[in-house]
Amino acid sequence: MRPATYIYLFIFLFSPSLFSQELISISDSLLHLKKKVYEFKNEGSFEKAMITLNNGVKLAESTESHKDLIDFYNLYIQLHTEYNKYDKARVYMTMAYSVLNYYNYPEGKALTNAFEALTLLENDPEEALAIIENIKSNITLEDKNNAICVNYIEGLINLKQKNYQTAQQIFEKILPVEHEFEKDYIRANTLLQLAKINYETSKFINGEIEASTALNVANEYNYPLIKIKAHHLLANIYENGGNYEKALSHFKSLTAIHNQVFTQETLKNNEDIAVKTESDFFSRILDQMNKDAIAQQQTVNISKLTSVLSSALLIIISLLTISLYRNNQIKYKTNDLLLKKNLELQIAKEEAEKAMQAKAQFLSTVSHELRTPLYAVTGLTHLLLEDNPNSSQKEHLKSLKFSGEYLLNFINDILQINKIEANKLKPENIPFDLRKVLNEVVNTYQQTAKESNNELVLKISDDIPSELIGDPIKLSQIFTNLVGNALKFTENGHVKVIADVKKSDFKNILVHFEVQDDGIGISKKMQTTIFDSFSQGSEQINRKYGGTGLGLAIVKSLLSLFGSEITLESELGRGTAFYFDIDFGISKTTQEEPEKVKTSLVNDDFFIGKRVLVVEDNKINQVITTKILAKKQMSCDIASNGYEALDKVHENQYDVILMDIHMPGISGLKTTEEIRKFNTEIPVIALTAISLDESKDDFYAAGCNDIITKPFKPEEFYETLAKNMINNSVSSES
CATH class of the missing domain: 3.40.50.2300 (Response regulator)
Known part of the structure; x- marks a missing residue:
């Protein structure tokens, strides 16, 4: 046995944090370390699991226990896959394969192959399934621990492929679990996967039972990762069944556990220990390479090598001296230039701050001065509506009231357009009626459409729910700008506002919007700048049609708040069409007026x-x-x-x-x-x-x-x- 072996044995046999003071064998030490890794992994102690694994690898390396070394590498891979750290898992997979290249351990290789299939699951599920089939056809797994892990991964792959019946059969064969180290952990995970299958196949009662059983096991043995997954699945099951109170309770529970387990400090410690462990690996590899290089150098003529190295060293020192001198000269010049540039930047920064303060003061004054007369407009409109006007007057007054309210919100958003760019302005999420919003916009512009002999048409799909969750004010501003633009540049034609369902589930709906006209159109050249502030098609168009050129810029800014982008199709003389999609929530209850x-x-x-x-x-x-x-x-x-x-x-x-x-x-x-x-x-x-x-x-x-x-x-x-x-x-x- 090498001297290093005795050192490692002393450390591991007499360390009070891992072992008792009695003398135990190397084999028992390695077995005990494996057991501790499983315990730390299952209780969510990533950092402790990594430290224990690192100690295990060192002991296995020092004693040349190749089988145990491969087992520890597979544990590294398993730990990182459970935390979805597939890139890190592949690092240790490479290490496992490097040992397997010269040491025959079929069952260990089968497990490494199975984990490789798991890392391929997201991007290449077909290849993952092929790897599992190859393992089953070429290797008979005698070790129950390895057999259970391979079968479990096979079940996960079939579940991902939506082969629900096959996946269910595989998971049911695993139960009852016979695993040396994590019988209850695998049992809880297997029950959870069976619950997922029942959820995906709409067998919600069975899914609820199995998920609850998995949660009970996880609570009994304190398995935080399984707790989070079980609460999440139960929340989805109850939400699907309309039991929102229980669904909310489980969402709160999983959030509390997640915040407790995945704190900023924990995540940082996990990342630090992962980096340190990788660094230790590579350091040991480099040390071994250096030892090999030294052994080879002993066969070379020492005097000749010394001469060559001395000459090379002198050349390197000379080059470094010249380089340092030149770098110092450059450094002095650069520092001088940086001082001048910093001074210029400081002056420019102060000027910019003064300009921003002036702009803010100007906008503040404009805001107040515009709101004061708007109060008179909206107030008098309300009073006139209360005085029982005739039907034609009433419609005009309603349009005036809507326009006044819109103008107020328009002013507010113009004043806060700088907040949009700074990501400080967020869209609201309140219940609203999409049909009402679009009808109000269209009704406001009907008189404008008649004056230009245009037909203004609104088409809303019947599949759109009566009540959505979103920001009706900003949506109204978007369509007011688009419809107003379309009517301004169209005569004796048609303007269409279209809303249709693009994608929907029971929580959200993606609505596709279009605003089409058959007006003058936009040239290919101007299409690249039409969404810029103060942009108009041309100087002639500006003189003829007027406008500030802010409409489409505001539309683009507002749509960015919804995570959406606007696109257009246009041809001169044939009209223009604007397209965009917005994702809304679907309200579960009908909001009162x-x-x-x-x-x-x-x-x-x-x-x-x-x-x-x-x-x-x-x-x-x-x-x-x-x-x-x-x-x-x-x-x-x-x-x-x-x-x-x-x-x-x-x-x-x-x-x-x-x-x-x-x-x-x-x-x-x-x-x-x-x-x-x-x-x-x-x-x-x-x-x-x-x-x-x-x-x-x-x-x-x-x-x-x-x-x-x-x-x-x-x-x-x-x-x-x-x-x-x-x-x-x-x-x-x-």
């Missing part, structure tokens, strides 16, 4: 006689707010600035205060702070056009109870008033 949900809080009698203080400096806004309050028979006082508001709150009792923020004298926030010094109970609601640089947190910090953004929907306005007045009365009683 928003108005019903909101007005269910109180009835109209609640508002009668309520007294409101409106703090607002704009005369038109005073009139509109007063009339909207009067619709519910509320009385109100007007304060044109903060000082008047403070006097009125001192002198009178109010149920609620509507506070504008931007006023002459003292601001609405300062006024609210002063009110809170002597009255902490009265609800104060900020009624304001929030600008880009304002934070809602500042409003609440000043003492506001709630915020209503101008312009608003009257239904939401009344709901917010009622909510705050009710909350105040409840707190007063308590």
